[in-house]
Amino acid sequence: MRLVFEPSGDAPLVWFEVCALGGAARDPAGVEGLTRHAAMLARRGTATHDRAALDETLDGLGAALDVAVGRDTITLSGLCLTRNLDAVVALAAEVLAAPRFADDEHQRLSRETPLILDEIRDDDSSLASRWFDREVAPGHPYARTAVGTEASLARIDRDTAHQTWRGLFVPRNVIVGIAGDVDDAGAHALATRLTERLPDLDPPAPITGDAWVASPGRRTVLVDKAERTQAQLRIGHLGPRYGDPDTAAVLVLETAFGGMFSSRLMQEIRVKRGWSYGAGCALRRSRRAHWFEMWMATAIGVAADALALTHELYVDLAARGLTAEELDFARSYLVGSMPFHLATARQRMQLAVRDAAFDLPIGYTATLPAQLGALDIDAVRAAATRHLRPEDAVTVAVTTARDTRDALAKVGEVEVVAFDAY
């Protein structure tokens, strides 16, 4: 067990996280949603508290105790008033070590999760992200849906979910983060209490290898939904791993192209043309190589023009990199913004837990300013050539096919799919 602790006496609050390595990317093929199901079910009762009693007790203490499943991790996080910390930690420890996994709650959750799929399909931005994850690099573990599909959810059984939880939350597989109104000795005692009852099993084998091959060739998947006035666009491809030796260079590329209001995408798409309220890009931060992704939401009538212009800008970025002025500006922004990412004890704790989960060296984030300072324009251009692949960029457009298909087809090959087909 590793402990990250950030004290702060500003408010009578304590935040804590118990993060286990192994998230949705580990779900077996065809059983997508398993890890999420296990996490949700673990929160629904313990050996001594059924779901109603657990909710009632935690709420009575004014506490929040939530589970979150990412691609790489599964995290139990808590927030509570200092005066109630002992009682909340006792309940959290019980959720971790002795979850009830009651059959009636398993059945109920199996009925509830398809409703989450409905809510995703009702929301265009969520729907675009769900389809983009699936299409951008088929076969990649991160392409698996964390929520699942109707078919995969039907294959989840309670015992497998229980084994999944029990196999992940073992002492050598967890990172504990504590922040807020507690002292050093108290934090260590809390970490011990949170983890001392976990089963002493071997940690699961990590997912290895970054050599997944992205789907080659530029293409567009049009997710057809009725009555849209806009096109929600996601454009991207498999990028490098966050923490890769080129990370600093990719950060300045990301920042200068779509990470600020002054960036190229925002200026060209929004400021000069008024085509979208927002336009940006980011490398997804994960333990392994993940997507480099651009996004915008344009009026239907200009969706094809916006996509064509984005391709044009991206081809130029990949070929030429940045100007010296852009590098200087992006570097200044990134270094200057560092205090905002580290401003609160909770932020510092969460960033340190994330870095540890990504298998980055302790204090990795603090080394970024030095890495950024050492960059020159040639290094940035070389990183752009290595990692930006406009020729393989996949576009997902959630919009109404009747109104946009012909125009989008002029930009490249278009496949139309029904919005609720996945």
Added chain:
Amino acid sequence: MSWILEAEAQLGRSLTVKRWRWPSGLALITAIDRGAPVVSYQTWFRVGSRHEQVGRTGMAHLFEHLMFNQTETLPPGEFDRVVERTGGESNAATWVDWTYYRLSLPARDLELGVKLEAERMTRLVLDEGPVESERDVVTNERRERVEDDVDGWLDEQLMALAFEVHPYRWPTIGWMADIRALPLDDIRAFYRTWYAPNNATLVVVGDLDEAALLDLVATHYGAIAPAALPDDRAIDEPVQTVERRIRGGKPIASDRVLAGWKAPGQADPDWPVLELIATLLAGSPSARLHRRLVIEKELASSVDSQLTPFRDPSLLRVAVTMARGHRAEVALAEIDAVIADLAEQPPAAAELDKAKNLVETDFWAALVDADGKAEALGHHESALGDFRTLTTLAARLAAVTADDVSRVVRAYLRNDRRSIVIAEPDGEGDDGDDAGDDEDAA
């Protein structure tokens, strides 16, 4: 001329909050927070969508965009560039009672923030080109947040249904037809009318030297003359006497319900009671409506409640996303039953304490960083007239009794004072009372 210290209060364990006044009427709220080498510099103008006219809706929000364009000394785009070069960020928000502009800056760049905000308070350049470009951006923002978003549509329809007279009835972003037609001369007049030191409060929280800040603000704002502000009294909405209900079709999987009961303004003594009632109804996993609708009867996938923090009377809202195959009316019947229970039988002490603890946790969590502290102070000062309504909120919540809860439920959560909007999957609607969803509807 010099600053007058008007008010001082403690917020939490270590924050001393002060309000200073300059002879022009400009207010400055300061709070030193050395938790990080950053400052939050916020400028709150007491102008929001309530100050607009019929046919000119969206004007206040349009300024949230225009204020980042050209000024008399800054060329187009320069405002954002100088802020971003420091590592800082700028943003803005508009609501019914206020508009505020936020600069989050490294502490060493505080002077830059003072200069920038003083500049755009009165020296904004409003030319046709940038205005037209931002108009297009706002129409796209509206498409994203309303036309193509069922929750945005429900929100807009509810306010239009619940209010007949008060400007709260129109959306802060404005009706699409109005956004497209706002005349440039009216835009310029709106700026001259409302963007003035005597209609503004600066809220500065962070790692700062108070005396140096006072000097800086005096230097850069001191000569800005006050404006003759229009009358800004409370606006009376006629008492609602009958339930209002509309429905419309949307490409969604199941019914969604948004119900709103008339509630008092945030300064009303009953407002803290209603905040606890909202928490008791749907503010946590064990809350009454969540337990009944989502867990026990599996009628809904989610339920939320919210008390809108407006200056004038507004709404306590409950939003429900139904499970497939269950109609909105079933949820409304359950809501009626839960409210009737709460009206007849005061909550047990443990349940009331639960709500108080949950609200207390949320209260502190919202104040964890400089931006959060500044935003809370700015809202209370701008919407309610005194930031100390924030510093006394905990005591007012603590004083609420179980009998207060039942009394206030009976007074406000009445069916004749509620409005309901239902979105239902396309093709299932009753054509007779459709609200319609034409993007130009007003």
